[in-house]
Amino acid sequence: xxxxxxxxxxxxxxxxxxxxxxxxxxxxxxxxxxxxxxxxxxxxxxxxxxxxxxxxxxxxxxxxxxxxxxxxxxxxxxxxxxxxxxxxxxxxxxxxxxxxxxxxxxxxxxxxxxxxxxxxxxxxxxxxxxxxxxxxxxxxxxxxxxxxxxxxxxxxxxxxxxxxxxxxxxxxxxxxxxxxxxxxxxxxxxxxxxxxxxxxxxxxxxxxxxxxxxxxxxxxxxxxxxxxxxxxxxxxxxxxxxxxxxxxxxxxxxxxxxxxxxxxxxxxxxxxxxxxxxxxxxx
Amino acid sequence: xxxxxxxxxxxxxxxxxxxxxxxxxxxxxxxxxxxxxxxxxxxxxxxxxxxxxxxxxxxxxxxxxxxxxxxxxxxxxxxxxxxxxxxxxxxxxxxxxxxxxxxxxxxxxxxxxxxxxxxxxxxxxxxxxxxxxxxxxxxxxxxxxxxxxxxxxxxxxxxxxxxxxxxxxxxxxxxxx
Numbered sequence: 115x116x117x118x119x120x121x122x123x124x125x126x127x128x129x130x131x132x133x134x135x136x137x138x139x140x141x142x143x144x145x146x147x148x149x150x151x152x153x154x155x156x157x158x159x160x161x162x163x164x165x166x167x168x169x170x171x172x173x174x175x176x177x178x179x180x181x182x183x184x185x186x187x188x189x190x191x192x193x194x195x196x197x198x199x200x201x202x203x204x205x206x207x208x209x210x211x212x213x214x215x216x217x218x219x220x221x222x223x224x225x226x227x228x229x230x231x232x233x234x235x236x237x238x239x240x241x242x243x244x245x246x247x248x249x250x251x252x253x254x255x256x257x258x259x260x261x262x263x264x265x266x267x268x269x270x271x272x273x274x275x276x277x278x279x280x281x282x283x284x285x286x287x288x289x290x291x292x293x294x295x296x297x298x299x300x301x302x303x304x305x306x307x308x309x310x311x312x313x314x315x316x317x318x319x320x321x322x323x324x325x326x327x328x329x330x331x332x333x334x335x336x337x338x339x340x341x342x343x344x345x346x347x348x349x350x351x352x353x354x355x356x357x358x359x360x361x362x363x364x365x366x367x368x369x370x371x372x373x374x375x376x377x378x379x380x381x382x383x384x385x386x387x388x389x390x391x392x393x394x395x396x397x
Numbered sequence: 398x399x400x401x402x403x404x405x406x407x408x409x410x411x412x413x414x415x416x417x418x419x420x421x422x423x424x425x426x427x428x429x430x431x432x433x434x435x436x437x438x439x440x441x442x443x444x445x446x447x448x449x450x451x452x453x454x455x456x457x458x459x460x461x462x463x464x465x466x467x468x469x470x471x472x473x474x475x476x477x478x479x480x481x482x483x484x485x486x487x488x489x490x491x492x493x494x495x496x497x498x499x500x501x502x503x504x505x506x507x508x509x510x511x512x513x514x515x516x517x518x519x520x521x522x523x524x525x526x527x528x529x530x531x532x533x534x535x536x537x538x539x540x541x542x543x544x545x546x547x548x549x550x551x552x553x554x555x556x557x558x559x560x561x562x563x564x565x566x567x568x569x570x571x572x573x574x
Binding site for chain 1: 427447448455459463466467469472534535536
């Protein structure tokens, strides 16, 4: 027993170093798997506050760009309004109600909440952004996040007033996507090279793709509504050894200067998830 | 200004510069990540106890991690270089007792060549371990070697510039009595 104590005392420095290493590595690998880490909630509150101070300064230099993109999005939305389409003898009154079911009995599936970006990175291999809206304001894990131009990423961690979003520029993210023109389903991911393009793989060679085609989200994702813009094809990489193309897309979201985002809440997600999990259990 | 306060201010400044200046630089290439923050650990005084040094390294790395949302990725290499630091100082110090005559490692206290070696080895260890941790998750061997070499080069350049811009006057303390 005495020898053990002597040993510990003798090598206390080294043992202390080993303990800290193990703590650090367990933080890292736990976070990479589940995106939860000790004190991440408190730390997000603190770093979020520092970042929002900083982004208040940076914000003024981007006002012009933000205005432009919001105006563009408004124009797009105005064009989708119901009263743009009017036949001579159709229904005249448009009823706006706040019920979660419309007159045709359709239940609301997506709820949108705006949020401001307070921290952003593009230069690392795993990039995250922090938004100033958290659990108290209705943001939960796995919600999708979009910008006026296209999709941004998925919420992976929340604290009371802030949320951390894993952007598309992250080695761990992958988004279910489809080619808008033909409807082929694939997966979009990032290879870590440059923030200027992401990759979509496994497109059969029978499909005709061209440079400039749009890639949008498919309906299979629980986080994103179908048809949200992901990017535009800039290069088609043909692999001679397989029957598939892979294409490089220019992401439509400008990750360098994303300032306002919208969090998408899929209200029917839980029901769908429960059913799918119950089915898996019985198989 | 006391040494303690100065080191706390440095702690905050190094983190802020790394997060809000160096990480905001738009990426030139996948391999080039400008890391400077760990210079804080290299600048800590000679007479810091080894336990404290290791603990500061861990906390310092973890602080940066909570900003980049990668808990552990920077903490592990920082702990390692903080632990290795005393060994290197012992080997590279110019003469016996220099760590008593000067406050902290610098060009004046250690001499240019030993100080450069000290910085280079710890930078290489830091970047090597950091990229190794990334490499476990993804990437190829080429990614590992390329990124270690490129980011070490950039780090060395940044440290060189910092040493020139913020030249630290080291007073020679005569405590021979």
